[in-house]
Structures are given as C-alpha cells and as structure tokens.
Amino acid sequence: MPELPDVVVYKRYFDRTALHKRVTGTRVFDAYVIKDITPRTLQRRVRNHSFESTQRRGKYLFVGLDGDGGWLGMHFGMTGYLEYFKKPGDTPEHTRVRFDLDNGYALTYVCLRKLGELHIINDLESFLEEHQLGPDAWKVDYETFAERIGERRGRIKSALMNQQALAGLGNIYSDEILFQAQIHPESNVADLDEAALRTIFDEMKRVIDIAVDAKANPDAMPRVFLLPHRSEGAECPRCGGTVEKIRLSGRTTYYCPECQSK
DNA sequence: AGTACCACCTGACGGC
DNA sequence: TGCCGTCAGGTGGTAC
Numbered sequence: 001m002p003e004l005p006d007v008v009v010y011k012r013y014f015d016r017t018a019l020h021k022r023v024t025g026t027r028v029f030d031a032y033v034i035k036d037i038t039p040r041t042l043q044r045r046v047r048n049h050s051f052e053s054t055q056r057r058g059k060y061l062f063v064g065l066d067g068d069g070g071w072l073g074m075h076f077g078m079t080g081y082l083e084y085f086k087k088p089g090d091t092p093e094h095t096r097v098r099f100d101l102d103n104g105y106a107l108t109y110v111c112l113r114k115l116g117e118l119h120i121i122n123d124l125e126s127f128l129e130e131h132q133l134g135p136d137a138w139k140v141d142y143e144t145f146a147e148r149i150g151e152r153r154g155r156i157k158s159a160l161m162n163q164q165a166l167a168g169l170g171n172i173y174s175d176e177i178l179f180q181a182q183i184h185p186e187s188n189v190a191d192l193d194e195a196a197l198r199t200i201f202d203e204m205k206r207v208i209d210i211a212v213d214a215k216a217n218p219d220a221m222p223r224v225f226l227l228p229h230r231s232e233g234a235e236c237p238r239c240g241g242t243v244e245k246i247r248l249s250g251r252t253t254y255y256c257p258e259c260q261s262k
Numbered sequence: 263a264g265t266a267c268c269a270c271c272t273g274a275c276g277g278c
Numbered sequence: 279t280g281c282c283g284t285c286a287g288g289t290g291g292t293a294c
Contacts, residue, residue: 003287032271059288078288079272094272113271115288154264163289172287230287249265252286268292275285 002059002076002116004137004168005211010082011056014063014107017084021101022050030096033111034118045120046072046099057136058167062124070122077115083108137168138208145201150189156200157185158249169204171251172227173211177204178255179226179238184262185253186246191262230254 002010023046028039037045046065051072053064063072074080083092084107091098095108097118109118121127135144148166152159159165160174169177178185180203183196192200207225214220218227224237231254232245241258 006287076288077271078286080288111271112273113286113288115271117289152263158264170287175287250267264294266292266294269290270288273286275283277282278280 002078002080003170003173003216004059005173005208005216006081007056007059007061007076007168008138008212009216010076011054011061013082013084014051014054014061017105018099018101018107019051019054021103021105023047023099024102025100027098027100028096029091029098030114032114033096033109033116037120042097042118042120045069057128058133058163059170060133060167062121070120071124071127073117073119073121073127074109075117075119077111077113077117079113080109080111080116083110132164134162134164134166137166137204140166142198142201145204146197149200150192150197152189154189155185155248156183156187156189156192157253159189160200160204161249161251168208171253172230173207175230175254176211176226177207179260180207182259182261184260185248185255187262226254226256 026043026046028034028042031039034042049065049067049069051063052066055062059075061074065072084105087104087106092108092110094112095110097109099107101107134148149159152165157174157178160169160177175185177200181199183200210221221227229237229243234243236243236256236259239256239258241256243254244257246253
C-alpha cells in the first residue's frame with residue numbers, strides 16, 4: 001500500500017508513538033531488508049539513541065537520531081508498515097526488524113514481501129542526491145511541477161510515477177489523479193496543454209489531501225474515487241460506464257475510457 | 263530520454 | 279486436497 005498518503009499516515013503514527021523514545025536494543029529477524037549494513041552495525045548505530053525527529057520525502061520516512069547519530073531511513077516497498085506495541089506482546093508476523101524502546105514498548109518494521117529497505121544515513125542531503133529523489137508531490141508548487149512533469153516526453157502516467165521527476169506517487173494514486181482529472185493515462189505529456197497540466201496538479205493535491213484525511217484507507221474515500229473500483233469491468237463511479245484494465249510500463253492501469261480522453 | 267522486460271520476495275487466489 | 283500459473287499498490291538494472 002505504501003504510496004505517499006500511506007507514508008504520511010506512518011509518519012503520524014511514528015510521531016505519536018516512538019518519537020522521543022530511546023532505543024535500548026534492536027533485533028533483526030531478517031537481514032535482507034537492511035542491505036548495506038549488518039545487524040551488528042544497525043545495533044551499534046541505533047542503540048542508546050533517541051528518535052528525535054521525523055521527515056518524509058515521497059515514499060521515504062527518515063527518522064533523526066539524537067546526538068550525531070544521523071538518520072534511520074525507511075522505505076516500505078509494497079507491503080511494509082510499522083507497528084508499535086507494549087512488551088511483552090506478540091511480535092507481528094513478518095516483522096523484519098524490531099526496535100526496543102526505553103518505555104517498555106517496541107516499534108517493529110513489518111514487511112511481508114521484503115521489498116522495503118532500512119538504511120542508516122550519515123548525510124541526508126547526499127542520500128537524497130544519490131537517489132535523485134524529486135520534490136515531494138504533496139509539497140511541490142505548480143511552477144516546479146510544470147517544470148518536472150510538463151517538460152518530459154513520454155506518457156503522463158509514467159511521468160507521475162517517476163520518483164526522480166516527482167516523489168511519492170505510485171501506481172494507484174497516479175491512476176486516481178488521472179481519473180479525477182479526466183485524462184487518459186497513455187496521453188503524451190507533450191500533447192497536454194497548460195490547462196490540462198494545471199488540472200492534473202490541482203487534482204494531485206486534492207486527491208492526496210483526501211487520501212490523507214481518509215488515513216489512506218480506500219473504504220473511507222469518497223464514492224467518486226476510482227480506488228475502490230480497481231477491477232476490470234467495474235462500474236465507473238462517475239459515468240456508470242465500464243472500468244478498463246490495461247498494462248502501462250509494466251503496471252496494471254485502470255481507467256474509464258468514457259471519462260478519460262487522450 | 264523513454265520503455266519494455268526482468269529480477270528481487272512472499273502469499274493469495276483460481277483453475278484443473 | 280494439491281499443484282501451478284498469475285498477480286499484487288515497491289525499485290533497480292538491462293538492452294533497445
């Protein structure tokens with residue numbers, strides 16, 4: 001699930017649970033998700049540090065460690081999330097890393113498919129540079145958006161999903177934004193006029209606002225959203241027509257051929 | 263530069 | 279019941 005709105009929800013969850021707690025120890029259940037470091041290094045870098053601050057960029061959550069501790073970077077892949085619970089208690093299934101905290105609670109990084117990653121980051125700026133992460137889709141202003149997206153070649157959905165161009169949008173929210181903007185996902189960016197680009201920008205902001213308010217839960221979203229109707233042959237919530245499924249740059253794409261023109 | 267395709271990983275689901 | 283192919287909202291590398 002983790003696209004931008006989900007990570008906003010995770011950040012808020014983190015902020016009201018583990019933030020300002022001190023880590024007394026870490027336990028790595030599966031080192032696959034920590035990639036560049038060993039469990040030992042993770043322990044050394046995090047233990048006795050407090051989680052001092054958080055910030056988000058696109059689908060990444062960064063947790064500042066106190067002192068000169070640097071950052072703990074979290075990416076959630078397709079199936080990652082956080083869970084905070086009082087110990088002793090059952091560590092959730094598919095927990096990959098657990099942070100034990102000085103208040104008797106623990107924060108776990110859970111990730112079924114292990115496509116997410118945890119990083120220890122010394123310099124956040126260099127990390128962002130390395131990954132060439134674009135500006136955050138929720139915070140970006142129109143001028144920057146028009147520059148980053150409007151001047152690309154290729155198709156609009158691919159552009160929106162490109163994390164270097166703009167950080168935070170994934171498969172389903174790109175579909176949702178284009179559905180709300182009534183623009184065909186295969187449209188060439190070059191063929192979109194200023195008004196269309198502006199509409200996409202406005203809908204992007206509106207969709208993210210609404211998704212965040214709904215805590216990224218599809219069942220809590222407005223009935224006119226495409227999100228709960230992501231299946232072939234489903235009824236379009238706007239015109240009652242039929243939702244179609246196509247493949248676009250390797251991802252399953254849903255749209256309404258009636259509502260969304262090229 | 264953009265795109266298609268593959269890989270990574272695990273589990274759920276439908277068809278036989 | 280069991281096996282198998284397919285699919286899933288992530289990214290990154292390859293070859294064209």
